[in-house]
Amino acid sequence: KQEVTQIPAALSVPEGENLVLNCSFTDSAIYNLQWFRQDPGKGLTSLLLIQSSQREQTSGRLNASLDKSSGRSTLYIAASQPGDSATYLCAVRDSSYKLIFGSGTRLLVRP
């Protein structure tokens, strides 16, 4: 059974810092991995999608990497801003096409 873990559960950093969020999964047989952002009381917004054949994807200040063999992904946020404060969730699409979510990392960027 696929399990997705995110570390740390919460993170507080001063504005301007570069930071890394971690995601690990137990079964490497995945189709893709997706990173989402969730603001309090809101739905999820997709940030980046990495297909299983890819190593990384970039969008603006965000860079996500995927090491399928070791069951790991990282989300790198450069030059963090207070507007980046949110919960970040990763999810893997397993062999049955369902998306399995981690419990998220709650990020606070202090001005």
Add this chain to the structure above:
Amino acid sequence: SQTIHQWPATLVQPVGSPLSLECTVEGTSNPNLYWYRQAAGRGLQLLFYSVGIGQISSEVPQNLSASRPQDRQFILSSKKLLLSDSGFYLCAGDRASGANVLTFGAGSRLTVL
């Protein structure tokens, strides 16, 4: 691009009352559709998914049911709500191939009193 509409946004219901949450999809034909529940401070739990009209798969035994009467409509229901049904419900969809970006609605917050 695909847009997911959900309503109502918030709902307060007494124990034992019925429930109907509705989700519609815009911009995609024959999408896969999903209902997730998010408990406070926890990850998302997949409740139901559907690959087509009338096709519903249930992930966990529970007090809820789902229906897909039309290609772009997905409904979450209950005949009698329990306190434990309180939570944040999210509808999501992706293209039929499944290896695509999952798009979420804004969510429906249900409080059962």
